[in-house]
Amino acid sequence: MWLIAHQHLNVRFAQNHITLSCIIRNYQLPTNIKSAGSSRRTEHAAIPNDNVGSHSHLNMSSTEQIILATALVLVKDSSGSYQVGRALLDSCSQVNFITEEFSKKLSVSKHKHRLHVSSICSSLANVKYQTLTSIKSRHSNLELALNFGITNHIAYQPSSEINISSWKVPPNTPLADEQFFKSKRVDLLLGAESFFDILSVGQIKLYENLPVLQKTLLGWIVSGKCKGQPFASPAAKCLLSFEDTVSDQLEMMWNIEEVQPASKSWSPAHVACESLYRETVHQNAMVRLPFKDSLDCLGLTHNIALHHFCSVERRLSSNRALKQDYQEFMKQYRELGHMSRVETPKTNESHYYIPHHCVLKQSSTSSKLRVVFDASCPTTSQRSLNDILLVGPTIQSELYLLLLQFRLHRYALTADIVKMYRQILIDKPDR
Known part of the structure; x- marks a missing residue:
């Protein structure tokens, strides 16, 4: 059994307006x-x-x-x-x-x-x-x-x-x-x-x-x-x-020309997640998982994860190159310290086996194969790990504001943080 840190990303899409x-x-x-x-x-x-x-x-x-x-x-x-x-x-x-x-x-x-x-x-x-x-x-x-x-x-x-x-x-x-x-x-x-x-x-x-x-x-x-x-x-x-x-039209013109950050309208779940983050996370410290429900509601997952693993094994057995890439990916995962082996699993305590499978992206210039860990897979109680975790609010700027900022300067730089979601250390009680 391997312990893996994971994180979710929320994306907000702009909504089209239809005129009639x-x-x-x-x-x-x-x-x-x-x-x-x-x-x-x-x-x-x-x-x-x-x-x-x-x-x-x-x-x-x-x-x-x-x-x-x-x-x-x-x-x-x-x-x-x-x-x-x-x-x-x-x-x-x-x-x-x-x-x-x-x-x-x-x-x-x-x-x-x-x-x-x-x-x-x-x-x-x-x-x-x-x-x-x-x-x-x-x-x-x-x-x-x-x-x-x-x-x-x-x-x-x-x-x-x-x-x-x-x-x-x-x-x-x-x-x-x-x-x-x-x-x-x-x-x-x-x-x-x-x-x-x-x-x-x-x-x-x-x-x-x-x-x-x-x-x-x-x-x-x-x-x-x-x-x-x-x-x-x-x-x-x-x-x-x-x-x-006329005054309404003028006010609308001013609002269009003036770019202001959107006011925070967070749900109670967003507020609870933000509060938990501020209370438990500090610089150079480990991050606690934001549980909203007790771990006791999770059912059994060992057989489900094993079934997914055997399915992946059958798929890889028919494609030697894919199997080698898969093994290299998991080997690198272990060597970088992003997962560690559990020598004595405590199955009598609440736990969750995360099924995984591979996704191929031929257009990728860095890594054509990625392993996806499915924390949304339901247990025997029909609850998954993601189901009992709080989802935080969207903290990045609106998409249209990001696009407008590209027009304010002559040069724009983009960058990708390598293995960004693996840079987060999960606290030991939540591993």
């Missing part, structure tokens, strides 16, 4: 939120008029308003349970949206996804994050898994409360939103991706100057023009309100 353009319909916005196009003018390719759907309130009287279809749906959260959210149904939106407040309530994970949203008057807005979750109907078996762009605000519907005391809604029409007449915040916007999948056959026209009831798999939705209480300014209104202001 979409056209959405304009909706109302609370008076305290600025219109997306009011902060600045943005020049970009013209959008054909027949591709943009919009509602104009400019010619409407102060006692009329358009009711947009809303529905209460069940939305899956991070625990697999469902929470009720208020959705706005929009057949002219190419993207589904969810408010940041509601996504936090669901605790769903989000990922970076650049999305440029184009609306009427060539105004642009940007979505930086996207999330995936499922919605389910309260009145049928309908369930859809959808991607949602995360935005700060969607809309309030309707703009003011509507008096429906004189309306005669048929009793056999379960509404998708029982309080459609109350001005409430919208949590979700369901676009054309799912709009036509939820429609059903059935429509009821209440009376003149009253909206229409449309049957859907989410329940009966209410939509259309109606006469109601006077509401604030009848000017055209906009759905999304996250267009960056």
Whole structure:
């Protein structure tokens, strides 16, 4: 049995951002939120008029308003349970949206996804994050898994409360939103991706100057023009309100030009590993293995390692040159003192036999053969040595910062530390 020191290296990859353009319909916005196009003018390719759907309130009287279809749906959260959210149904939106407040309530994970949203008057807005979750109907078996762009605000519907005391809604029409007449915040916007999948056959026209009831798999939705209480300014209104202001754009420019190290956001495991390292490692001292679990959870490994060893032996027996290189590698390992022979193994104590095999890399200029020691091989308890070791945080600079540094100087040098991971001395109790 040979004792070998080993170490792991974490590599962080840069994430690509995908850009997508979409056209959405304009909706109302609370008076305290600025219109997306009011902060600045943005020049970009013209959008054909027949591709943009919009509602104009400019010619409407102060006692009329358009009711947009809303529905209460069940939305899956991070625990697999469902929470009720208020959705706005929009057949002219190419993207589904969810408010940041509601996504936090669901605790769903989000990922970076650049999305440029184009609306009427060539105004642009940007979505930086996207999330995936499922919605389910309260009145049928309908369930859809959808991607949602995360935005700060969607809309309030309707703009003011509507008096429906004189309306005669048929009793056999379960509404998708029982309080459609109350001005409430919208949590979700369901676009054309799912709009036509939820429609059903059935429509009821209440009376003149009253909206229409449309049957859907989410329940009966209410939509259309109606006469109601006077509401604030009848000017055209906009759905999304996250267009960056001039100051935001300037701040983004400064952030791009100024290179700063990323703030440490370590997990509890990273913190524990760092603390253990600071407490146990000193200059010219030996390193302790950062165990997070007891060694007693490791099962038997002798037969497993022996099986791997016999498999390697059979492979090497058919290739004499490969066998010689393998033996030379292990001989050098021993002569350099990177492993030592165990004369009297203490099998009654917790231990771990590490299987090993060879990897050939013909393009290598230094060593075409390397022996890999597999500390992730599970024991009879299905736990491996790597499973019970803490993984430290990534301490090297971001990859893009390293690339940028190559452009700051005329000359750049690269070097490789020979057998770097074998230069670490493991403390005797952990050998």
